Amino acid sequence: MSATLIDGEVIAVRMRAEIAAQVQQFTEQHHYAPGLGVVLVGDDPASQMYVRMKRKNCKEVGIESYAHYLPADATQAQVEEAVLSLNQDTKVHGILVQLPLPKHLNEEAVLNLISLEKDADGIHPLNMGLLAMRGREPLFTPATPTGCLVLLKEMNVPIAGANAVVVGRSNIVGMPVALMLTRENATVTICHSKTRDLPSYLREADIVIAAIGLPEFIKGDWLKPGAVVIDVGTNKIDDATAEKGYRYVGDVELESAQAVVKAITKVPGGVGPLTRTMLLANTMKAAYRLTAKA
Ligand code: NDP
Numbered sequence: 001m002s003a004t005l006i007d008g009e010v011i012a013v014r015m016r017a018e019i020a021a022q023v024q025q026f027t028e029q030h031h032y033a034p035g036l037g038v039v040l041v042g043d044d045p046a047s048q049m050y051v052r053m054k055r056k057n058c059k060e061v062g063i064e065s066y067a068h069y070l071p072a073d074a075t076q077a078q079v080e081e082a083v084l085s086l087n088q089d090t091k092v093h094g095i096l097v098q099l100p101l102p103k104h105l106n107e108e109a110v111l112n113l114i115s116l117e118k119d120a121d122g123i124h125p126l127n128m129g130l131l132a133m134r135g136r137e138p139l140f141t142p143a144t145p146t147g148c149l150v151l152l153k154e155m156n157v158p159i160a161g162a163n164a165v166v167v168g169r170s171n172i173v174g175m176p177v178a179l180m181l182t183r184e185n186a187t188v189t190i191c192h193s194k195t196r197d198l199p200s201y202l203r204e205a206d207i208v209i210a211a212i213g214l215p216e217f218i219k220g221d222w223l224k225p226g227a228v229v230i231d232v233g234t235n236k237i238d239d240a241t242a243e244k245g246y247r248y249v250g251d252v253e254l255e256s257a258q259a260v261v262k263a264i265t266k267v268p269g270g271v272g273p274l275t276r277t278m279l280l281a282n283t284m285k286a287a288y289r290l291t292a293k294a
Pocket of ligand 1: 211275
């Protein structure tokens with residue numbers, strides 16, 4: 001059996017076309033475009049690339065992006081000031097603080113400042129709390145986990161009643177995706193670095209979400225035949241045969257997994273394009289909400 005390779009870009013392109021139509025309608029109605037405020041601190045090449053791609057996607061769909069680029073030695077007060085000014089700016093409907101922030105900054109304090117109604121990344125503690133509670137609805141759900149759910153639904157993967165194993169419990173991926181799968185009635189197990197015998201959990205999993213950050217860590221023979229794997233991991237590895245001398249791989253060893261599972265996402269080009277598209281969708285949602293209130 002050779003698994004279907006899930007191409008997130010194809011789905012993302014279609015969704016961005018839908019968002020572009022919404023943006024056009026909004027812009028015609030309000031005579032200004034929805035806006036995303038972006039805060040990037042420092043010169044980490046990966047973060048710079050992510051911000052560049054997110055702003056490019058904004059431009060493609062007609063969302064205006066307003067960037068605050070701060071130096072690596074920016075003070076806590078400067079970063080907080082950038083967030084506060086975006087909170088105040090009526091042209092800005094969604095705010096993204098690109099993570100991770102440099103070590104000397106208090107990330108929690110910065111994220112707590114983002115206006116709940118502009119939390120386009122869906123990682124405000126209150127939004128996360130609402131996500132965890134039954135019968136409550138968060139204003140926004142985080143971009144990457146939402147992208148994972150979109151991929152599963154696009155693939156018509158039955159979620160209710162399925163055994164789902166999430167490997168990783170970070171605030172931005174593992175934990176919220178586990179909460180979202182629980183809301184969809186999957187039976188969810190969260191594994192992490194202290195989990196004993198990870199393969200024994202994975203062998204029972206109909207759905208695997210891998211969000212670890214270790215290149216090709218999960219092997220094919222750990223997985224259940226016929227499982228669906230969403231590989232969030234994006235790990236840069238040296239490869240002398242690649243044009244640039246490096247390439248990106250996921251947390252799952254693709255070759256051995258493909259022989260076992262039913263479907264697995266591409267890396268790159270699987271979850272990443274959906275993450276960026278969900279940020280646009282959340283910005284649009286914020287724009288509708290804020291203008292309806294005004
Ligand atoms: P974090 O480093 O914040 O979290 C990693 C998680 O993996 C932790 O919960 C950790 O456990 C767990 N872990 C580490 N080692 C093991 C192990 N040996 N066995 C089981 N679990 C382990 O990473 P992120 O969640 O931010 O990102 C994960 C990956 O996803 C990265 O490769 C990142 O680049 C990628 N990513 C991709 C995105 C996309 O759009 N495609 C978006 C965001 C991230 P513990 O809690 O015990 O430390």
